Amino acid sequence: MDKQLDELLHQLTDVxxxxxxxHEYVQDLPDDTIDASSDDYIHLNNRHFFRNKDIYVSKHNRYARYPLHTHQFLELNYMYSGHCVQYIDGKQVTLNSGDVVLLNKGSSHSLEALGDNDILINILFRNKSIHLDLLDKLYDSDSVLFNFLMNTTTRNQTEPLYILFKKHGNSDVTHIINTxxxxxxxxxxxxxQIISSYLPILLITLVRDYQSEIINKSKQRLNxxxxxxxxxxxxxxYATVSLQSVAKELNYNRYYLSNLIKKKTGSTFTELLNQQKLLQAQLLITSTKLPISQIIRQVGFSNKNYFYSKYQEKYGHLPTETRNNK
Structure with a gap:
């Protein structure tokens, strides 16, 4: 499989x-993926990348400079072979074979043209792809990655930030990414499902095996x-939890905790809870044959019409369309 993968990645795409x-950049994304474009920035949205999936993988096209762009999702760049030079928030970053850079939402970056053997892999994922058990483990180790991901999750990060992971000795990272x-x-x-399961393993392995450099203009850490x-x-x-039960566990006043959550995350408790319920519902819709009505009850929605309204608002179509597309 590795030989087949290597041949695929080195094969020339149409672009x-x-x-x-x-040696000029060819725009190969659908028009509705670009919210705005100017001489300075291309602003990319989530619509093209996360249709019916939480993680999007692609090979970066070679032979032309990629213009400055920004986006509202997390991006992991992996140097499969060769090397590349990119500029992240104005800072030059060079990746050699095996190196990884993790970019925060809102980071701006451009890339110099890649050569024949320069294979750069882009792995895009949204916050909900980050499992909270992962954050808990990283918190225990006081990891720089915990601070990065926690800042992203709680929206308490005012400055663009990225982490550069430099390959250091032997590591399982190459095997994990190739898988x-x-x-x-x-x-x-x-x-x-396998890809989603490998994401936390990949992040933890990076922390364990690689030398990391966290870049944060404000130098603030959030624990x-x-x-x-x-x-x-x-x-x-998610199916049974309530603001009152969480407030009781933390020994907080319910109204105080509600305001604190809104301040820290930019969302209400109910909005965060609905996000998790909808994520679980979509997972069950795409990976099981359970009736939609049963899934609605299982994830904790008591009102079917409310569920359908929120689901369509989030994913742009109804659950039956998700299942049919899958």
Whole structure:
């Protein structure tokens, strides 16, 4: 499979064939993916990348400089082979084979043209792809990655930030990413679930095996065990948890905790809870044959019409369309 993957990644795409001849950037994304474009920035949204999936993987097209762009999702760049030079929030960053850079939401970056053997992999994921058990483990180790992910999750980060992971000795990172790539490009049954399961393993392995450099203009670190408890309780007990039960666990006044959650995350407790319920509902819709009505009850929605309204608001279509597309 590794040989087959290697051949696929080195094979010229249609865009690369053009860029190889012209050395000029070819825009290959759907028009509705770009919210705004100017001489300074291209602003990318989530619509194209996360249709019926939480993680999007692609090979970066070679032979032309990629213009400055920004987006509202997390991006992991992995240097599969060769090297690349990119500029992240104005700072030059060079990746060599095996290196990884993790970019925060809102970071701006551009890339110099890649050569024949420069294979750069983009792995895009949303906050909900980050399992709270992962944050808990990283919090115990006082990891720089915990602070990065926690800032992203709670929206308490005012400055763009990224982490550069430099390969150092032997590591399982290459094997993990190659497994993710094989499952993605040679999709089989349950490939999406396998890829999602590998994401926390990949992040923890990066912390363990790689030398990391955290780049944060404000140099602020956030360790917020209260918000971590709230988010963990929502993730684990989404079907039955309530603001009152979480407030009792933390020994907080319910109204005070409600205001604190809004201040820290930008969302109400109910909004966070609905996000988790909808995520679980979508997972059950795409990975099981359970009736939609049973899924609605199982994830904790008591009003079917309310569920359908929120689901369509979040995903842009009804649950039956999700299942049919899957």
């Amino acid at each position: 690369e064939k053009i860029q190889q001849q012209t 993710v790539l094989s499952e993605y490009f040679f999709s089989r049954k349950f490939s999406n 917020d065990p209260v918000m971590l408890t709230v988010l963990k309780d929502i993730e684990k007990g």
